[in-house]
Amino acid sequence: MRFLLASLVGLSVTPSSVGYGWSRECGSAEQTYCCQLYGSGHYGQAKDYCQYYNCDSNKCHPTKPTSSWGSSGRAWSSPKPTKPPSNGWETSWWGGGNNNNVDWVWNGWGSDVWGANDAWTGDGWNGKSKLPTKTPTSSPVLPPTLPPTPEEAHSLTGIYIGIDTEDATGQQLNIVCDDDDEDKDEVSLCNITLRDSRFSACDLLVPYSSDHGVGIAKDIPKDSIGNFQFELYCLKPGETEIDFNSDPTTTLPGDIEILPDGSLRRTGPDFFYAKVSLPEIKDENGDEVPDIDDEKFNPNGSYRGLDLRDGSVQFMDLDCTRSECDILLSDSSWTSCKALLGQSFYQGVGIAKGVPRGSLSNFDIELYCLEDDVRFVNYTREPDTILPGNLILDRDGILKRTGLDTETTYIKIGPNEVEEPFSVYEDFALSLVGLDTEDASQQFLTIDCKRGFCDIELADTSFSTCIDAIPGDIYLAGLAIATDVPQDSLDNFTLPLYCATNVSEPIGFGIDIDYTAPAAILKGNFVFRQPGIIERTGPGFKYFSDFKGAGGDRALTTTGSRFYQGFRYDNGGSKLLFTSCQHKKCEVIIYSVIEPACIIPSGGRPFLNGVAVSSNVSEDSLDNFEIGLYCVPAGPGAKIDYNTQQPISTIKVSITPSDQRGTIRLGEDDNKEIQLFKISAGE
Numbered sequence: 002m003r004f005l006l007a008s009l010v011g012l013s014v015t016p017s018s019v020g021y022g023w024s025r026e027c028g029s030a031e032q033t034y035c036c037q038l039y040g041s042g043h044y045g046q047a048k049d050y051c052q053y054y055n056c057d058s059n060k061c062h063p064t065k066p067t068s069s070w071g072s073s074g075r076a077w078s079s080p081k082p083t084k085p086p087s088n089g090w091e092t093s094w095w096g097g098g099n100n101n102n103v104d105w106v107w108n109g110w111g112s113d114v115w116g117a118n119d120a121w122t123g124d125g126w127n128g129k130s131k132l133p134t135k136t137p138t139s140s141p142v143l144p145p146t147l148p149p150t151p152e153e154a155h156s157l158t159g160i161y162i163g164i165d166t167e168d169a170t171g172q173q174l175n176i177v178c179d180d181d182d183e184d185k186d187e188v189s190l191c192n193i194t195l196r197d198s199r200f201s202a203c204d205l206l207v208p209y210s211s212d213h214g215v216g217i218a219k220d221i222p223k224d225s226i227g228n229f230q231f232e233l234y235c236l237k238p239g240e241t242e243i244d245f246n247s248d249p250t251t252t253l254p255g256d257i258e259i260l261p262d263g264s265l266r267r268t269g270p271d272f273f274y275a276k277v278s279l280p281e282i283k284d285e286n287g288d289e290v291p292d293i294d295d296e297k298f299n300p301n302g303s304y305r306g307l308d309l310r311d312g313s314v315q316f317m318d319l320d321c322t323r324s325e326c327d328i329l330l331s332d333s334s335w336t337s338c339k340a341l342l343g344q345s346f347y348q349g350v351g352i353a354k355g356v357p358r359g360s361l362s363n364f365d366i367e368l369y370c371l372e373d374d375v376r377f378v379n380y381t382r383e384p385d386t387i388l389p390g391n392l393i394l395d396r397d398g399i400l401k402r403t404g405l406d407t408e409t410t411y412i413k414i415g416p417n418e419v420e421e422p423f424s425v426y427e428d429f430a431l432s433l434v435g436l437d438t439e440d441a442s443q444q445f446l447t448i449d450c451k452r453g454f455c456d457i458e459l460a461d462t463s464f465s466t467c468i469d470a471i472p473g474d475i476y477l478a479g480l481a482i483a484t485d486v487p488q489d490s491l492d493n494f495t496l497p498l499y500c501a502t503n504v505s506e507p508i509g510f511g512i513d514i515d516y517t518a519p520a521a522i523l524k525g526n527f528v529f530r531q532p533g534i535i536e537r538t539g540p541g542f543k544y545f546s547d548f549k550g551a552g553g554d555r556a557l558t559t560t561g562s563r564f565y566q567g568f569r570y571d572n573g574g575s576k577l578l579f580t581s582c583q584h585k586k587c588e589v590i591i592y593s594v595i596e597p598a599c600i601i602p603s604g605g606r607p608f609l610n611g612v613a614v615s616s617n618v619s620e621d622s623l624d625n626f627e628i629g630l631y632c633v634p635a636g637p638g639a640k641i642d643y644n645t646q647q648p649i650s651t652i653k654v655s656i657t658p659s660d661q662r663g664t665i666r667l668g669e670d671d672n673k674e675i676q677l678f679k680i681s682a683g684e
Contacts, residue, residue, distance in 0.1 A: 155263035156284045157191065157223065158399075159682075160305055160412050161274035162564055163265075164579055164590050167640045169612040169633045170198045171594075173314065174257075174265065174274055175307055177399065177410055178223055178284040189223035189284065193255065194307050195231050196314065199609055201638045202251050203235035208637035209606070210236075211334065215243065215312035216253055223284075227268075229255040234312075241336050242310045262561030262683055264581070273581040273588065275564040275681035277547065278305075278412045282398035293394040294359045296323050300392075301534060303434065303545035304400055304411035311336050317400070317411050318436065320530065320543055321358055328353040328390065329543075330366050331436050331443070337386050338370035350378055350441045351388055364390040376465050377439050416533020416546040423529040425489040428452070430661040432566065432678035433535060435544035440465055445575070446535070446544050447567070447678055449661060450488050457483045457525065459496055460568045460575070466521045467500035467573075480514060480573035481523055492538075496523040501572050513571055550663010550679040559587060559620050561684075565665060565677035569593060576675055578656070578667055580623075587618045589628060591654070591669070596630070602649055604635025612641075613652060623656045 161174040178191040195216030203214035216231030232249035236242075254269030265274040291298040304317045313334040320327045330351030338348040349370040356364045367384035371377075389404030398413040421429070433446045442463040449456045459481040467479035481496040497519035524539030533546035559582040567576045572595065579590040591613040599611030615628040629648030631641045655668040663679040 155259065156280075156282060157226070157259065158282055158284045158412075159276045159278035159280075160414065161265050162277050162681075163272050163274035164577075164592050164612060165197060165270070165272060166590065166612055166614050167270065168199065168201050168609075168638075169592070169596075169599075169631075169641065170609050171592075172197045172272065172274070173307070175410070175412065177395075177412075179286050180223075180284040190220045191223050191226065193218040193221055193226070193229075193231070193257075194309070195233075195253065195255075196307055196312055200233060200235065201640060202233060205638040206235050206250070207238055211609075213312060214250070215307065215309055217309070218255055221255070226255065226257045226259075229257075231255050236311060241339050243312070245309075260562060260581075260583070264562030264681075264683070266581075273562050273579070275562045275579065277549075277564065277680055277682065278414050279398050279417060280682040282412065283396065286396050290394055290396055293361045293392050293400070296358050298394070300326075300361065300394070300400070301531060302413045303415050303547065304413050306402075306409045306411035308332060308336070308409060309407045315409065315411070316434075316436070317402075318543065318545055320534065324358055326353075326356045326358060326361060327543075328356060328364075328366065329436050329438065330368075330388070331441070335368070335370065337368055348441060349385070350436065350438050352380075352438065353390055356390070361390070361392045366390050371441055376468070378441060414545075414547050416531075417549055422532050425453075428661065430548070430550065430664050430678065431533070431535075431546050432548040432680065433533075433544035433546045435542050437461060437463075437540075437542060439540065444542060444544070445566075445568070447676070449664070449676065451660065453488050455483075455486045455488050455491065457486060457494075457496065458568055459498075459523070460573050464498065464500070464573070466498060478573060479520070480568055480570065482516075483525060486525070491525070491527045494525040496525045497521075498523050514573065547680055548663060548678055549682050550661075559623065562681065563679065563683075564681035565667075566680050567667070567675045567677040570673055570675065572597065576667065576677065578665075578677055580656075582620055585620045587620055587623065588614075588616045589618050589623075589626075589654075589656075590614055591628060591652075591667075596632070598630065598649060599632035602632040602635075603639075606633065606635070609633070611649070613648075614643075626654055628652050628654050 156178075157176055158178050159176060161176070163172050163174070164170070165172050173196040175194045175196070176191055178189050180187075180189045195218075197214070197216075198211050200214040200216075204210070207213050214233060214235040216233045218229055218231050221229045231253040233251050233253050234243045234245060234247075235250040237244070254267065256268045258266045258268050260266060260273075263280075264276060266272070267274075293300065299321070300319050301321055302319060304319070306315045306317070307313070308315050311334060313332050313336075315333075316329075316331045318329040318331075330353075332349070332351070335349040349368055351366040351368045353364055353366045366388040368386045368388055369378045369380060369382075370385045372379065389402070391402060391404040393401045393403060395401050395410070400411045400413075402409045402411065415433075421427070423429070428451045429448070430450070431446075431448045433448075435444050435446065436442075437444050440463060442461050444462075445460045447458045461479070464479040479498055479500040481498040483494060483496045486494045498521040499514045499516050500520040501514045524537065526538045528536045528538055530536055530543070533548075535544045536542070537544070559580060561583075562581040563579070565578040568574070569576045574593050574595050577590075577592040579592070581588045593611075595608045596611035600607060603610040611630060611632045613628045613630045615626065618626050618628075628651070630650045630652055631643070631646060632649050633639055633641060634646075652669050655666075655674075657666050657668070659666050659676055665677050665679075666674045667677050668674045
């Protein structure tokens with residue numbers, strides 16, 4: 002579910018057969034991290050090498066290597082001496098006992114390479130600035146180049162998605178850093194915003210609402226992201242926009258650790274986040290940025306931003322030809338529509354059609370709000386308000402919308418640059434997201450084509466055909482499925498829609514969708530507008546790929562943090578899987594925005610009510626392990642207490658590779674396996 006998901010929502014070293022040198026003898030977490038980068042299989046034996054690392058500000062500074070750099074375990078002097086030591090080169094390179102006990106490679110320039118006492122020794126240098134008596138007979142062995150740190154190896158700019166396991170909500174980190182690619186000494190500053198579908202502190206002010214707060218941290222030095230704070234601003238009762246002139250409601254720890262694969266962990270609450278924006282987006286804001294109105298620049302794609310006025314998520318979809326553009330703008334909680342509808346989501350569509358390609362810097366967006374008790378947007382009337390489009394290209398993959406009281410930054414989430422053109426001859430998998438412009442809901446589309454036949458699934462946050470069968474303000478309620486569609490017939494096929502019908506009392510949600518008879522037949526009829534962008538020609542909805550598995554391995558690679566998404570077969574809602582694996586141990590989170598088993602235990606909370614968590618799963622056991630499902634207690638601002646609270650159930654789980662790149666299969670108890678698609682960036 003894009004809104005309720007939106008409401009959630011490599012390090013270049015080559016490991017040897019002995020791995021990264023993880024050693025539990027290392028003391029601090031920083032030493033452990035340094036050892037992981039530079040330990041066994043790279044620059045020395047792990048157990049010994051860890052103790053020779055100084056760490057501060059999350060950066061590793063070598064002091065002494067071990068056997069890889071010299072049998073005496075000495076190396077690296079800064080600044081370098083201008084001449085060899087008095088005892089010559091036969092026992093050391095730079096310094097020996099005469100230069101702070103730090104040397105370059107015993108075996109590099111010492112006795113094994115440059116000769117023994119008859120080479121660079123004695124009166125040759127001996128501290129007297131004389132030329133050497135002999136010329137070495139072989140070249141020196143230079144010390145290895147250190148691999149880059151995560152800060153150097155990865156761009157920090159992007160969108161990251163994670164789960165707040167304390168209260169079963171989704172979080173989104175938006176980070177934009179500005180590096181000066183010409184002045185390397187210039188301090189890089191980052192603007193960081195934190196979005197939560199329900200901040201606990203804000204929930205105490207306006208209970209059981211969503212999109213009611215935002216955490217802000219401005220101009221944070223890039224080398225200080227391990228130690229900073231967010232200022233959390235909450236909407237107060239009766240407000241539709243945050244008052245930033247008042248004091249923040251509270252502060253939250255930022256404290257971001259960059260993991261070796263480029264994913265993030267906030268060390269205060271210990272939440273991890275996977276990047277979902279395109280990995281090609283850089284921290285550098287170069288001077289040669291194309292003009293947004295230049296028709297040679299292709300802006301097409303789906304972009305995600307945060308509306309700082311209320312903390313809601315905005316999606317902007319661009320579909321341009323050389324002559325004109327269609328732009329759709331959706332918001333998880335339109336400020337302008339709240340007063341009209343009295344509900345906080347699925348209430349409007351911003352639309353601009355036929356915008357001249359050379360006018361993206363200056364155009365209008367017409368916002369149509371849903372009318373009370375009406376399920377469809379009426380485009381024949383006048384729009385409720387006019388919003389400025391006015392786009393600026395900040396850098397490749399980042400757009401800014403100006404003309405507002407607060408500038409909004411949008412970061413591209415898809416399609417991925419490695420998407421291949423559609424072919425009826427090639428197997429492919431795709432996960433896409435789009436806007437249902439008829440009722441302002443979000444749709445999710447997956448395609449899995451193998452050996453000439455395709456399985457297609459379509460989910461909607463609010464299928465109009467099914468929604469009447471569900472009581473209350475819950476949404477979802479169905480899933481459209483088409484199997485074995487000939488791959489050469491994707492331009493003309495149908496999607497049977499199945500609705501949830503079994504609802505428990507006194508409050509509950511569809512536990513089983515009735516798949517025996519479809520409630521409606523939808524038109525599929527795909528047109529591939531460009532790689533990763535599809536239009537359903539029946540309703541005219543457009544879908545943009547957020548899939549990050551193209552070109553990846555079919556094997557279940559686990560190191561690092563990953564985010565996969567698919568659909569629940571009992572109610573059509575999203576099924577999300579987050580994994581973070583390091584050193585053969587994995588933290589696993591299985592999440593649904595609506596968890597039916599937790600509706601009653603959470604006091605009737607229909608969504609954001611539960612999460613399944615296991616923090617210590619062996620990487621070798623991912624195909625067979627157990628995980629506990631925890632429900633959020635009743636009451637505003639409630640949190641799960643993992644020390645005292647027991648899981649409502651224990652689920653038997655299997656995570657196994659699928660036969661398509663970037664996809665896996667998730668099994669839970671005896672339920673039908675779900676195919677999940679990789680949404681996170683990176684291998």
